[in-house]
Amino acid sequence: xxxxxxxxxxxxxxxxxxxxxxxxxxxxxxxxxxxxxxxxxxxxxxxxxxxxxxxxxxxxxxxxxxxxxxxxxxxxxxxxxxxxxxxxxxxxxxxxxxxxxxxxxxxxxxxxxxxxxxxxxxxxxxxxxxxxxxxxxxxxxxxxxxxxxxxxxxxxxxxxxxxxxxxxxxxxxxxxxxxxxxxxxxxxxxxxxxxxxxxxxxxxxxxxxxxxxxxxxxxxxxxxxxxxxxxxxxxxxxxxxxxxxxxxxxxxxxxxxxxxxxxxxxxxxxxxxxxxxxxxxxxxxxxxxxxxxxxxxxxxxxxxxxxxxxxxxx
Amino acid sequence: xxxxxxxxxxxxxxxxxxxxxxxxxxxxxxxxxxxxxxxxxxxxxxxxxxxxxxxxxxxxxxxxxxxxxxxxxxxxxxxxxxxxxxxxxxxxxxxxxxxxxxxxxxxxxxxxxxxxxxxxxxxxxxxxxxxxxxxxxxxxxxxxxxxxxxxxxxxxxxxxxxxxxxxxxxxxxxxxxxxxxxxxxxxxxxxxxxxxxxxxxxxxxxxxxxxxxxxxxxxxxxxxxxxxxxxxxxxxxxxxxxxxxxxxxxxxxxxxxxxxxxxxxxxxxxxxx
Numbered sequence: 001x002x003x004x005x006x007x008x009x010x011x012x013x014x015x016x017x018x019x020x021x022x023x024x025x026x027x028x029x030x031x032x033x034x035x036x037x038x039x040x041x042x043x044x045x046x047x048x049x050x051x052x053x054x055x056x057x058x059x060x061x062x063x064x065x066x067x068x069x070x071x072x073x074x075x076x077x078x079x080x081x082x083x084x085x086x087x088x089x090x091x092x093x094x095x096x097x098x099x100x101x102x103x104x105x106x107x108x109x110x111x112x113x114x115x116x117x118x119x120x121x122x123x124x125x126x127x128x129x130x131x132x133x134x135x136x137x138x139x140x141x142x143x144x145x146x147x148x149x150x151x152x153x154x155x156x157x158x159x160x161x162x163x164x165x166x167x168x169x170x171x172x173x174x175x176x177x178x179x180x181x182x183x184x185x186x187x188x189x190x191x192x193x194x195x196x197x198x199x200x201x202x203x204x205x206x207x208x209x210x211x212x213x214x215x216x217x218x219x220x221x222x223x224x225x226x227x228x229x230x231x232x233x234x235x236x237x238x239x240x241x242x243x244x245x246x247x248x249x250x251x252x253x254x255x256x257x258x259x260x261x262x263x264x265x266x267x268x269x270x271x272x273x274x275x276x277x278x279x280x281x282x283x284x285x286x287x288x289x290x291x292x293x294x295x296x297x298x299x300x301x302x303x304x305x306x307x308x309x310x311x312x313x314x
Numbered sequence: 315x316x317x318x319x320x321x322x323x324x325x326x327x328x329x330x331x332x333x334x335x336x337x338x339x340x341x342x343x344x345x346x347x348x349x350x351x352x353x354x355x356x357x358x359x360x361x362x363x364x365x366x367x368x369x370x371x372x373x374x375x376x377x378x379x380x381x382x383x384x385x386x387x388x389x390x391x392x393x394x395x396x397x398x399x400x401x402x403x404x405x406x407x408x409x410x411x412x413x414x415x416x417x418x419x420x421x422x423x424x425x426x427x428x429x430x431x432x433x434x435x436x437x438x439x440x441x442x443x444x445x446x447x448x449x450x451x452x453x454x455x456x457x458x459x460x461x462x463x464x465x466x467x468x469x470x471x472x473x474x475x476x477x478x479x480x481x482x483x484x485x486x487x488x489x490x491x492x493x494x495x496x497x498x499x500x501x502x503x504x505x506x507x508x509x510x511x512x513x514x515x516x517x518x519x520x521x522x523x524x525x526x527x528x529x530x531x532x533x534x535x536x537x538x539x540x541x542x543x544x545x546x547x548x549x550x551x552x553x554x555x556x557x558x559x560x561x562x563x564x565x566x567x568x569x570x571x572x573x574x575x576x577x578x579x580x581x582x583x584x585x586x587x
Contacts, residue, residue, distance in 0.1 A: 015584070048583065051416060052415070053412055053415055053416070053582060053583040054582045054583065054584065055582060071415070071417075071418055071419065071420070071421075072418045072420060073418070074418075075416055075417050075418040075419075076418050078416075079416075080412075080416050082412055082416075084409040084410075084412065084585065086408055086409040086410050087410065088328065088332050088408075088410050088413065089332050089336065089338075089408070090331060090332055090336065091331070091332070095331070099324065099327070099328040099331075100328075100413055100414075100416075100417055102320070102321075102323075102324035102327070102328075103321050103324045103325065103414070103417035103418070103419050104417055104418055105317045105320055105321060105418070147413070
């Protein structure tokens with residue numbers, strides 16, 4: 001088992017008779033991984049399991065080779081910004097981060113240095129000495145983020161980390177996640193904001209009703225959704241002529257001409273075959289193609305096909 | 315300093331910052347300083363009369379009554395329910411326990427740190443209240459009371475009361491810290507333990523010994539007999555000597571804490587449950 005992966009092997013978790021997640025097997029590499037799914041799909045259960053807050057009913061979990069029932073090792077490697085918007089009473093932002101750093105066993109001076117660095121990173125230096133109770137929702141979110149990153153964990157688990165942040169703070173947070181992902185850390189993010197998930201993620205895990213519906217890089221996940229024709233947008237000089245040629249081939253099921261007269265949206269069941277055909281048509285007919293781009297290989301579309309639609313399966 | 319000691323210190327520091335003299339615990343402070351108010355009023359009223367209607371001996375007997383029936387059976391008992399039950403249960407209700415569980419703290423270390431924080435708070439409150447009340451109850455006798463305290467049996471009595479108050483905090487603290495891990499409503503175990511402790515004089519000798527109050531009562535310097543008609547139902551038992559009572563209580567406390575620590579290892583964070 002690799003020490004650089006987060007692995008779930010046939011993991012199930014039940015809350016009494018209620019299903020949390022069922023028979024999940026995953027292998028999460030470093031980088032930014034987004035957990036996507038509707039409420040109750042098992043995202044938070046998955047996060048709580050990998051941080052040791054709850055235990056699996058069945059199966060085995062390893063986080064960088066560490067079992068979650070070993071908090072002494074696990075919590076040095078993992079930082080978790082949970083969804084609970086609650087804080088110990090009577091603390092300032094600085095005291096909040098500092099107090100829990102002390103429990104990691106750092107010397108007080110080191111705790112002070114790390115606390116300031118974490119607060120600086122999330123843009124909370126000015127408000128650090130104000131009581132947390134006086135913070136806005138976005139500030140509380142950033143304080144929790146600072147607490148999760150202050151011990152410099154290798155794995156960051158962030159449950160809806162963009163909630164409550166204003167657009168500027170949101171952009172800064174996304175940049176941080178991407179920076180950590182590029183630095184080789186595991187950044188596990190759950191979010192409902194699908195276009196932001198698209199921007200952030202190196203890979204996605206789609207969950208529905210406690211099951212993993214799909215996982216991997218979003219383009220490859222989209223490629224595996226065979227029962228939904230791929231949408232491709234072509235910008236070219238003679239879209240009418242292109243559409244006529246394409247319909248001869250039976251794997252192109254639909255073509256929509258854009259009102260600007262320069263774009264055509266095609267739906268095909270065989271994307272690879274389509275690209276070969278397009279090359280041939282361009283060579284034969286002299287149509288000038290300006291751009292060709294997939295129109296539905298984003299998280300939003302895949303989410304609609306697999307979860308939000310009529311239950312299409314891979 | 316070892317890692318565990320540093321971590322215990324960190325938990326202690328945070329708990330003290332959060333809970334000691336917090337507004338949430340107002341009723342515990344009221345319980346603790348109620349007798350201080352009463353004995354203070356007694357001092358002021360008796361001083362205004364300029365003439366003693368009773369003796370120092372009678373006042374110390376009254377204090378013994380207050381200590382037996384208020385401090386031990388009511389004040390310290392419910393004070394410990396308030397302080398110790400909330401060490402874990404309060405964190406669950408406020409949804410903040412996960413912050414501790416996400417640090418590399420062994421659960422045993424967390425239990426130890428929280429217990430010490432509770433013990434420090436409770437001991438400062440109850441030993442402080444006991445000492446102040448004891449000093450106030452005979453204050454109106456002036457130099458005679460000073461002589462009684464500093465050159466007579468007073469200081470020894472005060473020491474015994476303070477020791478009993480501290481041991482009561484330690485024993486009941488362990489009971490209610492553990493119950494806070496198991497019960498959503500701390501008043502249920504508190505009611506059961508209270509009934510058990512209060513029927514102690516009427517229990518057979520071997521059952522008497524399975525209680526905190528039995529050992530504490532024997533350590534008190536002045537005994538208060540059960541008044542009639544209940545005295546006919548009292549079953550006498552040999553008092554536990556000092557060298558059995560104190561280590562015995564501490565041993566029971568440690569066993570309860572060890573059990574609480576083992577239980578904490580298997581607890582999960584499930585605030586909505």
